[in-house]
Amino acid sequence: MVDDAPKRIEIQDRILKENEELAEENKNLYRGHDIKGVFNLIGSPGAGKTSLLESIIPRLEKAGIIEGDIATARDAERVHALSVPVLQINTMGACHLDANMLAQVLPDFPLPEVNYLFIENVGNLVCPTGYDLGEDHKVVVLSLPEGEDKAAKYPAIFRASTLCVLNKLDLEPHCGVDVELLEEDIRDVNPDLDICRVSCESGQGIDELVEKLKQLSRR
Amino acid sequence: MHEVSIINNLIQRLREEIADRDDVQQVEVIFLKIGEMSCAAPSALESAFDVVRRGTEFESTELNIEPVPLKVRCQACEVEKVIEPGPLNCPDCGSRKTKIVSGDSLYLDSIQYR
Numbered sequence: 270m271v272d273d274a275p276k277r278i279e280i281q282d283r284i285l286k287e288n289e290e291l292a293e294e295n296k297n298l299y300r301g302h303d304i305k306g307v308f309n310l311i312g313s314p315g316a317g318k319t320s321l322l323e324s325i326i327p328r329l330e331k332a333g334i335i336e337g338d339i340a341t342a343r344d345a346e347r348v349h350a351l352s353v354p355v356l357q358i359n360t361m362g363a364c365h366l367d368a369n370m371l372a373q374v375l376p377d378f379p380l381p382e383v384n385y386l387f388i389e390n391v392g393n394l395v396c397p398t399g400y401d402l403g404e405d406h407k408v409v410v411l412s413l414p415e416g417e418d419k420a421a422k423y424p425a426i427f428r429a430s431t432l433c434v435l436n437k438l439d440l441e442p443h444c445g446v447d448v449e450l451l452e453e454d455i456r457d458v459n460p461d462l463d464i465c466r467v468s469c470e471s472g473q474g475i476d477e478l479v480e481k482l483k484q485l486s487r488r
Numbered sequence: 489m490h491e492v493s494i495i496n497n498l499i500q501r502l503r504e505e506i507a508d509r510d511d512v513q514q515v516e517v518i519f520l521k522i523g524e525m526s527c528a529a530p531s532a533l534e535s536a537f538d539v540v541r542r543g544t545e546f547e548s549t550e551l552n553i554e555p556v557p558l559k560v561r562c563q564a565c566e567v568e569k570v571i572e573p574g575p576l577n578c579p580d581c582g583s584r585k586t587k588i589v590s591g592d593s594l595y596l597d598s599i600q601y602r
């Protein structure tokens with residue numbers, strides 16, 4: 270008699286396992302080239318990720334940038350002015366970078382020439398969180414005008430990051446956000462998160478941020 | 489939006505899983521466990537699956553999603569509690585020293601097939 274009852278295969282594994290394996294390969298590649306720190310910058314559209322790069326890159330010895338954008342090369346064109354290696358990934362509509370997109374372009378990037386690699390993810394506070402790129406640190410960029418409730422509303426990215434940059438500090442008097450309260454809310458989600466308050470407009474806090482990035486890097 | 493990517497990853501994963509098994513004629517149900525703090529919404533995953541499965545061998549496959557509540561363990565009072573995604577303090581003593589026990593991952597649990 271033929272047994273026609275449905276059968277099961279127990280898999281019990283992460284759906285994004287392939288991305289995690291590719292991220293591990295990317296990480297080995299970065300390590301193999303002695304890169305001191307690889308940072309994955311994540312934040313909403315307009316939080317100031319590109320502006321931050323413009324502020325910090327001139328203060329770091331041998332940095333490189335990979336720009337992720339849904340369309341256009343505008344951010345890549347902006348940071349070309351910094352005269353460091355820049356590579357653009359066009360995600361063709363995807364709302365996040367993934368490890369495979371990085372794996373595709375890394376052979377074309379002059380890894381031996383950089384000490385610090387910054388990857389600007391697609392402007393989005395949600396989707397990039399689950400896709401490891403092999404970075405050493407996720408850096409969440411939040412600007413004050415986005416409001417006080419962001420950590421509570423998007424806890425995953427604040428939990429997954431090692432550093433939070435609070436940008437647009439110069440706008441504090443204008444947007445009715447209490448930075449102390451904001452930081453308290455962030456620490457309720459992740460008490461271990463380092464927080465740097467900066468303004469790319471006035472330059473306030475940028476030196477401290479650069480120091481923090483160096484601390485987070487390998488010697 | 490990235491639910492479509494997740495479903496594409498899932499389908500690729502399933503194809504690899506069943507590639508070297510000749511007893512699988514039809515995958516009837518895919519069972520997922522989706523954490524409430526995993527950044528993927530079950531309803532969005534279902535819509536994405538509806539679109540992505542068209543014209544594939546999974547056209548008549550059912551997607552069964554079990555939401556996994558977010559559970560934290562407090563290191564101060566050693567209690568495990570289910571909480572809403574948001575502030576991750578211990579709901580009992582307010583301590584910030586909590587570890588996530590479950591509810592932050594995307595899991596492919598099993599498949600039912602004939």
Ligand SMILES: Nc1nc2c(ncn2[C@@H]2O[C@H](COP(=O)(O)OP(=O)(O)OP(=O)(O)O)[C@@H](O)[C@H]2O)c(=O)[nH]1
Pocket residue numbers: 312313314315316317318319320321344391392393436437438439440467468469470471
């Ligand atoms: N007032 C003020 N404006 C800022 C600051 N930092 C950035 N901006 C402005 O905010 C806008 C967006 O900045 P970007 O650096 O392009 O933001 P982004 O995060 O790279 O944006 P996407 O790449 O589109 O996701 C620009 O008009 C910047 O000039 C700041 O510290 N203060």
Ligand SMILES: [Mg+2]
Pocket residue numbers: 318319320344389
């Ligand atoms: Mg930008």
Ligand SMILES: [Zn+2]
Pocket residue numbers: 562563564565566567578579580581582583
């Ligand atoms: Zn407690």
